[in-house]
Amino acid sequence: MSREPALRGMTIVLAAWAFAAAPGWAAAPTEPAWVEARVADASDRAYESSAIWLIDGARRSVVLSLYLLRDSDDPRHPVSRLLQDLVEARQRGVEVTVYLNTKFYDEEPQVSLQTPGLRRLTAAGVRLIAWPSHRTVHDKLLIVDARYVLEGSSNWTVGALRVNGESNTLVDSPALAKAKLVRLQAWSQPAHAPANTPARGPEVPMAVPAAWLAKDGALTRLIAGQEDRAFKTLLLLFWEMRGQGTEEFFVDLEALGRDLGMPAAWDAATTRRQVIKVLRILADEARVLGVRFAFGRDAWVKFRVPPGATVDVPPALVGGLAFQ
CATH class of the missing domain: 1.10.10 (Arc Repressor Mutant, subunit A)
Known part of the structure; x- marks a missing residue:
């Protein structure tokens, strides 16, 4: 298990922005729903070790929502190692849910779901949810035990984990984690409705x-x-x-x-x-x-x-x- 990231001892105020269940349009400016939190920087190469620390220490739940996941059948691949951590968490009895974007301009929606690592997740009992391919979901979000939130620019690719400059933040805040989980649940509701169901419009004269x-x-x-x-x-x-x-x-x-x-x-x-x-x-x-x-x-x-x-x-x- 990796060393715990250095969460700042001082309490800071973090903005959990208001969201719409189907945010196809920009919302009018509103006062943010502020929450208290401890935060640590998890940018660049610190992201991978922070993710491992969170997943290895998970006791109840792990929720992952990603725009892009690219693994390999080589167990030494960094993404394959992260996916193996998810498998091991599930084997410990942790509830693991993975949400994946399927809308890409260079491949069919189902191609992104046919990887060796994702097949291992499914076999281990991980709940895999594919967002409908008519809408892009650009998340890079990891929530553990409804308390910790790791979020920023890092996809789960070898480039993001080992090469690129990536800005990420680790947040210790049950209130923020709750808001993020509610958002994911709200987004997932239309998944069983027809894909062309309109999302927004007036309800009153x-x-x-x-x-x-x-x-x-x-x-x-x-x-x-x-x-x-x-x-x-x-x-x-x-x-x-x-x-x-x-x-x-x-x-x-x-x-x-x-x-x-x-x-x-x-x-x-x-x-x-x-x-x-x-x-x-x-x-x-x-x-x-x-x-x-x-x-x-x-x-x-x-x-x-x-x-x-x-x-x-x-x-x-x-x-x-x-x-x-």
């Missing part, structure tokens, strides 16, 4: 410019032109604008596609192309916003909100979009 519903207004023209997807997008983006408190903001094209209920079978590039097409309709034909595209993955939008009276629009008017 929303005030939109009355001019949009006038005879030649933007919403009226979209309805007349049977531009159903553009109609939904306009209301969804307007709701997001109100939540952010600004008429201009960035949107994630793939997240917007999911919220619009685009087919889960579409790849990322197809989804982005369809969303770009809809945004161009809103910009060039409906003329309700300006749009600029950044590297094909994000878009900057700026609303052109007409002055004057507003009209309450019920969520049902979106036409069957299953807002949650």
